[in-house]
Amino acid sequence: MGRVSDLFAPETVAVVGATDREGAVGRAILENLRADFDGDVVPINPGQDELLGLECYPDVSSAPPVDLAVVVVPPPAVLEAIEDVGEAGTEHVVVITAGFAETGSEGARRERELRELADAYDLNVVGPNSLGIMSTPVGMNATFGPENAREGSISFMSQSGAFITAVLDWANEQGIGFRDVVSLGNKAVLDEGDFVDAWGADPDTDVVIGYLEGIDDGAEFVRTARDVTDETPIVLVKSGRTDAGAQAASSHTGAIAGSEQAYEAGLEQAGVLRAHSVQELFDTARALAGLPVPDGDGVAVVTNAGGPGVLTTDAVGDSYLEMATFTDETIDRLEAALPDEANVYNPIDALGDADTGRFATALEIVLEDPNVDSAIVVSAPTATLTYDRLAEVVIEAQQTHEKPVVTSLMGGQRARAAEEVLREFGIPNYFDPSRAVTGLDALARFRDVRRRERDEPETFDVDRDRAREILARADDRVDNRLGIESMDLLEAYGIPTPDGEVVDDPAHARELAETIDGDVVMKIVSPDISHKSDIGGVKIGVPDDEVEDAYEDLVSRARAYQPDARVLGVQVQELIDLEGTTETIVGMNRDPQFGPLLLFGLGGIFVEILEDTAVRVAPIGEDESRSMIEEIQATPLLRGARGRDPADVDGVVETIQRLSQLVTDFPQILELDVNPLVAGPDGVQAIDLRLTVDTETETETDD
Amino acid sequence: MGRVSDLFAPETVAVVGATDREGAVGRAILENLRADFDGDVVPINPGQDELLGLECYPDVSSAPPVDLAVVVVPPPAVLEAIEDVGEAGTEHVVVITAGFAETGSEGARRERELRELADAYDLNVVGPNSLGIMSTPVGMNATFGPENAREGSISFMSQSGAFITAVLDWANEQGIGFRDVVSLGNKAVLDEGDFVDAWGADPDTDVVIGYLEGIDDGAEFVRTARDVTDETPIVLVKSGRTDAGAQAASSHTGAIAGSEQAYEAGLEQAGVLRAHSVQELFDTARALAGLPVPDGDGVAVVTNAGGPGVLTTDAVGDSYLEMATFTDETIDRLEAALPDEANVYNPIDALGDADTGRFATALEIVLEDPNVDSAIVVSAPTATLTYDRLAEVVIEAQQTHEKPVVTSLMGGQRARAAEEVLREFGIPNYFDPSRAVTGLDALARFRDVRRRERDEPETFDVDRDRAREILARADDRVDNRLGIESMDLLEAYGIPTPDGEVVDDPAHARELAETIDGDVVMKIVSPDISHKSDIGGVKIGVPDDEVEDAYEDLVSRARAYQPDARVLGVQVQELIDLEGTTETIVGMNRDPQFGPLLLFGLGGIFVEILEDTAVRVAPIGEDESRSMIEEIQATPLLRGARGRDPADVDGVVETIQRLSQLVTDFPQILELDVNPLVAGPDGVQAIDLRLTVDTETETETDD
Incomplete structure (x- = not known):
């Protein structure tokens, strides 16, 4: 199949189902293409010789060679049209037609067949149920939306066509430009991962943005996006974050939305930046599209307005960034250059009578400071200041110093012309200073994404065969559950466990206890009893000579609790001294989209009541494993807070990695x-x- | 002194320091006033007979009666000018001139004298260092800013003049109107509380908004604002929230910023809604200014665009609001009225081909549902929909049902005309659906503020005289600290403490122990030893016959630790059974702006590491006291989580109230x-x- 990127650079586009009927989608697409497209447009309609002045063909096979076919025929005719496209040797298709998986079982069947045809002919298919695609470098608007995009370096995908039309009218007004735009539709063939991959390789895409309601293969997407974010920032609005939203998303797309916890972990691990609203998406994208990433987090704020300067400082305080501390030299230079009443500490208040010259001087001085990695120019309109000239000052300073500068030239009409000039040089202006901080913040976050080392999972030397045998025991168990009798599974993966075994008579229990130093812990082992403590099924600190009695007692308690409980025996375990230790929990559950999700937290109330947990998609390496521990609020307890000795954090890190390998x-x-x-x-x-x-899943082979 | 509200309704305004010199502030104000003011404008300048065509007077005393004097003379001449104003019988003054407390000790002295003059003549003074004031009903722009405000029902105060000029140009473009605007300046006489009070009594002010960097008398402001928010919403941006911001604010205004914790608690108790950015301030104000408050939290979302509908639902999920569950009748009616493919559950997806009629029907049906308290109309631009007509539909539905409706008619230029129509009827349109939710959310929060019962502090029957005597002991203590030897202070205020006393010899200790049931706890009592446990200064579970030895041992440990430690004796206390109990902490410290701040949390790591605390400004009643307990994350532990018996929460509530009374x-x-x-x-x-x-503060009298 052709490269996905070629979808956006066809020389000839066919509209299959073109028509001149007013109000028809087939006409809207034809008109949109005819308006600006640099290449040739070929209408396909067996009933016409010519449409809107263009020569019309009965099918793609009989037309001149077509690079991209846009299909708008009614649902029952789509499959036949695709076959024609495939036979003609066209590699790229956009299916606009709706009435597939989103409409029920008949549509789902049709979508399966479409996928089979795409496989058979090796087709790149967008949709079905897509608004279409755009690519501004070739002037292609292959959508039925009312607006074409302005040219720019943002490539944009959306699982909602309406989201695209809603945004474009506004983006055009704001002067925000795009490179490629794709309405993903039902994602029968090409999905978000394919476009992220293609745009990641495109040198003219500065930032990839998207609106998604679900990601079908989360694990695969994480791998793809992780590679792309080494070079190109990705910002996504993933809706359905809240319970109510997830329900709405699933009734909208007919897909299962997946768990927010998994998305949060997976997207974070992939280096994807998340936005929570349309505005945040574009505030972020505008900064990422036009500016260099800063080397560090120190921000200088230069303003003529004390109040807005303080507001900006608050927003910096809330962000990933920090207010730069100026060097003594910078302070001296600012003191010499600015009036006595000016504040030369960050935020610099150049006073209400500052002109562009004063802004230029202050900006020049701070951008030369090695502690300053980026700057925000914030101003209120005054009689002494011309925004247009201030814009030029900012552009020159930004270009000279190669440090990102964003602006908040506050005002309405008064700021428009300056905004336009700034935009041409990639500098976004934001009315609200806190939005300017959002933009700069994304640049700093992306820098850290790009700098990340690969966190390759370590492969520990483990006993897989033994683990496989132990897991096979689950075949015989209620609900296929295993419990403490299978602690040897952990041993097989090199995770320390107390000495001990499960035995099935009192004499063995005593013999075992005698081989263990000191008193022992004894626990009833029964697949029918999950809360052992509640029924008195745990005895702590049993001396060797009481082990036989304790055994009998545990078994009789189990019988009293549930006469037909299957008792596998009693676990006799070394008594661990818990003094000075901290209980932690490492868990895993499998997400339908993202696969194995690891969870870490401190035991008891920390997980259950405070929900203080960290989650990652496995497999993970040492860095991610350690970051799970750092992420929880209660981590100082492990580090030795309140006079305790620090716990073996490295041991916890390694255990999480070994469990990651196991799952x-x-x-x-x-x-x-x-x-x-x-x-x-x-x-x-x-x-x-x-x-x-x-127990239905086959174990993967070892090698 | 005249009423503060009369500041905004003068018939004659004098400009003291008026001039016709180009670029001078005195000219800008004169021109701004002359432009739109309904009343008379009187320039005051001893060197001129006439200015810009207006008759000019040498001083206010010799001019016709003046209601408001705007003073722009140079700093050294301000006091004389104020005296003239006072002598002339003018009651209201705005001091534009800067160079007062914000500039150092000379300015601070001048500001004190200004305050004394204001007292002497009973003047309402705004400023000094103010941009001026505006009042749109009389067309008064008594500022030197470049823009006049549009007429509206938002009254607006700002501690930063630049914030006003920055916002007005933008607000005019957005069609946002104001009633009164005041630049507070240095707040030498009139402060935020005075304006909140005045606007609270003004039937034409629908919402009070403000930008503040600090509140000098926080406790007084809380009382004033609490009364106002019974009727009128107040939304404030209080900057200096973060450490960096607080530092910037204090260098900007020269005032101490105060603790964010105190502001958060105080403003919340006052029913003030807080905004964190300029945009949030106005997104909120626009909804509060024009719409009725909803009776409940149920929101209906009606859209023609699935994606934006899901995004809106997410935003509702993040907010104070919730998605309404429609009644069966509503579902039936929607099913009958909408196409089969439409989603009739909330959010309603009326599909991409919805016209205004379909929107009207859906909106009508949901607004009749008793579970729906408010609605959001979200739409993408489509060929079948005319935004102007949709606006009319929304207005009619909103007015018929008296439930608040906001819109997110997405788009740029395409939405402008509709936006204007909606605005005339008080309905804000937001490009981003999540901002529409912010607006509606503020209405719901304000409803709960308005509904709040007065939380009058209870007055418990306590022994104040005894408490006063105990507190007097601090005179003799290091750092004026009292410790466990003063537990009787708590007893005097009816707070339960274990039986026990401080005794100063071993024999007394034994005698006391014998009167106490069971073993006792013994603690060394020394003002020089604060961490008793660390030096072995606490013995738990001492039997009566070991009390004397324990006494000697405790004293010798204290001596070993610090030979010259003053030992007041040993506390012998009943041994409390801690099994099944939870440790909590109730604390208080005094904030310079807000006074006594009460803190509640669970003991140990919960306060120290997790910072899981609730803070209130005392005095508080039962409701606020209880809300402190509900607010902390760990509260389920008190309520009986993890199989424990629930603790006596009422007892904690009462203890907090009694401590509130004590402090x-x-x-x-x-x-x-x-x-x-x-x-x-x-x-x-x-x-x-x-x-x-x-020990310097006198105790207040009892009565």
Whole structure:
């Protein structure tokens, strides 16, 4: 199949289902294409010889060679049209027609067939149920929307066609330009990952933005996007974030929305920046499209207005950025250059009577300061200041110093002309200073995304065969669950557990206890009893000579609780000294879109009540594993807060990585909980384990 | 002194320091006034007979009666000018001139004298260092700014003049109108509280908004604003929220910014809505100015665009509001009225081919639903929809049903005309649907502010005389601190404490222990030892016959730790059973602006590491006290999470109220910590106490 990027650079476009009927979609597309497209437009309609002055053909096969076919025929005719396109050797298709998977089982069947045809002919298909695509470098508007885009360096994909039409009219007014635009429609063939990939390789796309309601293969998207964000920023609005929104999204697209936790983790790991509203999407995109990324987080604010300067400083305080601390030399130079009453500390208040010269001087001085990585020029309109000239000053300073500068030249009509000049040089102006900070903030975040090292998962030396055997035990278990009797699974993956085993008679229990130093912990082991403590099924600190009695007692408690409970035996375990340790939890559940999601948190109330957890898509390496620990609020407890000895954080980090490897090696593990994983100054120990296994899934081979 | 509201309704305005010199502030004000003001304008300048065609007088005393004098003479001449104004019987003055407290000690002296003159002549003074004031009903622009405001119902105060000029140009473009506008300047006489009070009584002010950098008398402002918000919404941007911002604010205004925690608590208690950016301030104000408040939180969303509908739903999910659940009748009616493919559940997707009639029908049906309290109409531009006609539909529906409706008719130029029509009927249109939710959200929040019951502090029957005597002990103490030896202070205010006393010899200790049930807790009492546990200064569970030895041991440990430590004795206390209890903390510190700030949280890591605390300005009643407990994240622990018995929450509530009374009765208490206040199923007990007393402050009288 042709390259996805070629979709946006055809020389000849056919409109299959073109018509001259007023109000018809087939006419709107033909007219939009005819208006600005640099290449040839070929209407396809068996009933016409000519349409709107263009020679018309009965099918693509009989037309001159076509690079891209836009299909707008009624639903039942779509498959036949695609076949014609495929036979003609055309590689790229946009299916505008709706009435596929979004409408029920008949449509879903038709969509499957469409996908099969695309496979058979090796076609790049956009849609179905798409508004169409645009590409401004070739003047192509292959949509039925009312507006064409202005030229720019933002490439834009949307799962909602209406989102595109809603945005374009506004973006044109704001002077925001695009390179390629695609309405993804039902994503039967090409999806968000394909476009991210194509635009990542396009040197003229400065930023990729998108509106998505769901990502079908989250894990794959994370891999693709991770590569792209090494060079090109991606900003996404992923709607359906809230419960109400997720429900609305799923009734809108007919797809399962997936869990927000998974999206949050996956997109973050992929280096994707998330926006939560249309405005934030474009405030961010405008900065990313036109400006260099800053080397550090220090921002200088230069203003003629104290109040807005303070507001800007607050917004910096809320952001990823920080107010730069000027060097002594900068302070000296500012003091010499500005009036006595001016504030020469950051934010610089150049006073209400500042003219463009004073702004130029202040900006020049601060941009030379090594502590300043970016700058924001904030101003109120005054009699002494001409915004148009201020714009020129800002442009010159930005270009000389190669540091990003954004502006908040506040005002309405008064700021328009200056805004236009700034825009030509890639500098976004924002009415609200806090939005200017949003723009700069995205640049700084993207810098850190780009600088990230690859966090390759480590491959530990583990005993996979043994693990596979242990997991096979789940075949015989209620709900396919395994518990503490399978702690050897953790051992097989090199995760420390207390000495101990499950035994099935009192004498064995005693023998075992005698081989273990000190008193022991004894727990009833039964697939029918999940809350052992509640029924008195756990005994802590049993001396060796009481082990046999304790065994009998545990079993009789289990029988009393549930007469037909299947008792596998009793676990006899080394008594771990919990003094000075912290309970943590490492868990995993499998997300339909993103696969295995790892969760880390401190035990008990921290996870259950405070919901203080960190989540990542597995597999992860050491950096991500460590970042999970840093992310939770309660992490100072592990680091030795309140006079405790610091716990073995490295041990926790390694345990998370080993569990990441385990759940990646065995896709049949559906859920897993190590709770608690006790972390103390001398190391970690997994004390308890529960997991659910999908006994239908084959284990992947080792090699 | 005349009413503050009369500042905005003068018949004659004098400009003291008027001139015809180009570029002078005195000319700008004269021209601004001459342009639109309904009343008479009188220039004052001893060197001129006439200015810009107006008869000029040498001073206010010799001019015809003047209601408002705007003073723009140079700083050294201001005081004389004010005297002249006072002698002439003019009651209202705006001082534009800068060079007062913001510039150093000379200016500060001048500002004090200005304040004295204002007192002497009973003058309402705005400023100094003010941009001026405006009032659109009389066409008065008594500022030197370049723009006059449009007429509207928003009254607007700002501590930054530049903020006003920056906003007005933009607001005029956006069609946002104002009633009164005031640039507060240095607030030497009139401050934010005076204007909030005046506008609260003004039936034509629908909403009060402000930009503030600091509030000098926070406690007084809270009382004033609390009264006003019973009727009129107040929305404030209080800058200096972040550390960096606070530093910038204090260097801008020369005032101490005060703690953000205090502002947050105080403004919330006053029912003030806070905005964090210029845009949020106006997004909120536009909704509050024009629409009725909704009865409940249920929102209906009606759209022709699935994607934007989902985004709107997400924004509702993030807000105070919730998506309304339609009644069965509504669903039936929608199903009958809309095409089969439409989504009749909330958000209603009326489909891309919806015309205004379909919108009208859907809107009509949902607004009749008792579960729907407000609605948002969201649309993308389409060929089948005319925004101007849609605007009419929305206006009619809103007026018929008296429920607030806001719109997000997305687009740029395409939406302008419709926006204008909607605006005339008080309906704000927002390009971004999430901003539409911000507007509606403010209406719902304000409804709850207005509905709030007065939370009058209860007056408990306490022993103030005894408390006063105990506090007097601090005179002799290092740093004026009191500790556990003063637990009787809590007893005097009816707060439960364990049985016990401080004794000063071993025999007394034993005698006391014998009167107490069971073993006792013994703690060294020394003003020089603050961390008793660290030096082994606490013994828990001492049997009666070991009390004497324990006494000696505690004293010798204290001596070993610090040979010259002053030992007041040993506290012998009932041993409280902590099993099943939760440690809480109630603290107080005094904020320079807001006075006593109460803090509540759970003990240990919850306050120290997780910073999970609730703060209020005292005095508070039962409702606020209870809300502090509800506000913290860890509150389920008190309510009986994880199988515990619920603690006596009412006891905690009452203890907070009694401490509120204590710190209000005795302003000399600078800081106080009850830590822990142990809460169990059977009640609460204060176990430890520390406080700092300002021994210079006189105790207020009892009556």
